[in-house]
Amino acid sequence: GDSVTQMEGPVTLSEEAFLTINCTYTATGYPSLFWYVQYPGEGLQLLLKATKADDKGSNKGFEATYRKETTSFHLEKGSVQVSDSAVYFCALSAFGSYIPTFGRGTSLIVHP
Amino acid sequence: DSGVTQTPKHLITATGQRVTLRCSPRSGDLSVYWYQQSLDQGLQFLIQYYNGEERAKGNILERFSAQQFPDLHSELNLSSLELGDSALYFCASSVVVSTGTDTQYFGPGTRLTVL
Numbered sequence: 001g002d003s004v005t006q007m008e009g010p011v012t013l014s015e016e017a018f019l020t021i022n023c024t025y026t027a028t029g030y031p032s033l034f035w036y037v038q039y040p041g042e043g044l045q046l047l048l049k050a051t052k053a054d055d056k057g058s059n060k061g062f063e064a065t066y067r068k069e070t071t072s073f074h075l076e077k078g079s080v081q082v083s084d085s086a087v088y089f090c091a092l093s094a095f096g097s098y099i100p101t102f103g104r105g106t107s108l109i110v111h112p
Numbered sequence: 113d114s115g116v117t118q119t120p121k122h123l124i125t126a127t128g129q130r131v132t133l134r135c136s137p138r139s140g141d142l143s144v145y146w147y148q149q150s151l152d153q154g155l156q157f158l159i160q161y162y163n164g165e166e167r168a169k170g171n172i173l174e175r176f177s178a179q180q181f182p183d184l185h186s187e188l189n190l191s192s193l194e195l196g197d198s199a200l201y202f203c204a205s206s207v208v209v210s211t212g213t214d215t216q217y218f219g220p221g222t223r224l225t226v227l
Contacts, residue, residue, distance in 0.1 A: 032213045043202055043218030044155075045114060051213050089155065093213070099168050100145075100216065104154040 002027045006090050006103035013080055013110050021075040021106045023064075023090035031092040033057075033066050033073040038087045038105070047075075047088070085110045115139065116219035118203050124225045130191040133222045137184055137205030143167075144186040145206070145216060146178055150199040161186055193226045200224075 007022040025031065032051045036044040048057030053068035062077045073090060090103040115138035125131055137144050146158040148171075157170035161180035172178075175193075180186040190197060200223050204216040 034215075036218075041220075043114065043116070043220050044204075044216075045218060046215045049213075049215065095213075099157055099160070099170055102155045102157075 002031070002092060002094055002097075002101045004090050004092055004101050004103035006088075006106050009087075009105075009107035011106060011108050013108070015082055015110055015112050016079045017110075019075070019077040019080045019084075019108065021088055021090075021108070023073045023075065023103060025071050025073065025090075025092050025101075027071075027092055027094055027101075029094055030068075031094045031097075033064070034091040034093070034100075035062070035064055035073070035075050036089040036091060036102075038089065040086070044089060080108070080110045082110045082112055084108060114217040114219065116203060116205050116217050118201075118219035118222050120222060121220065122223050122225075124227065125193060126227055127193055127195060129193050129226075130189065131193065131224065133188040133190070133201055133203075133224075135186045135188070135203030135205075135219060137186070137203075138217050141205035141207055141217070142184065143206045143208065143214070144180055144184070145204040146172075146186070146188050147202040147204065148199045149202060149221070153199075155202075158188070190224070195226050198224055198226045 034049045035047040048059040050057040050066035056065045087105045093100045117136045142163045158172040160168040200221045203219045206214040
C-alpha cells in the first residue's frame, strides 16, 4: 500500500539556519504530494503541494520539489524563524483515492 | 482560521462511556474526513463522508461510528471508551470527493481524555 516516510525529529535549529526535512514515498500511479504544518494547539494546515513530477510547491519561503525518480518531496527553507517552530507532515494522495496517507510528522524547534 | 469548526474543544470522560464529537465543514465543502492523532500512532485516517454518504473507511474501530447530516455537519460517535482512545480527533473538509489533488482544511480538534 501507499506509505510516506519522514525523517524523525525533533529537528533543532538556530534562527536563520537552513532547513531540510526529508520525505520519501511509496505509491502506485502518480500521487499528489503535500506538506502540512501543525502549529502548537492547532489543526493541520496546508503549507504547499505538487501534483505532478518536477512540480515545485512553494509558500512562506518553504519549497519542495516532486522528484519521481527518487520518490521524494523534501521540504526546504533558506532561513528559518522562531515562528516556524511546528510539526510538519508530508502526505500523499493517489489519483482517484479517497484516503490520504500522512507521514508521522517531524517536529521543528527554532531557537533565537 | 480554516473555517472548519469542532466542538467540544476538550472532553474528559470515563472508560465504558460514549461521547459524540461534532464538526461543521467550511461553507461549500461537501467532503468531511475524521482523523485520530495520538503520540504513538501519529495521524490516522478514520472515515470520510461525501454529501451525506460514507465514501471511505480507514482505521476506524467498530466501537466508533460517524454520520453526515443533510446540513453537511458530521458527528463522530465513540462508544465503550477505553484508555487507549485518548487522543486528539480532527475533522477536515474539502470541496469535492478527492481526486487526489484536493486540499483538506482541518478544524482545531477535540482533545478526548478517557480516565
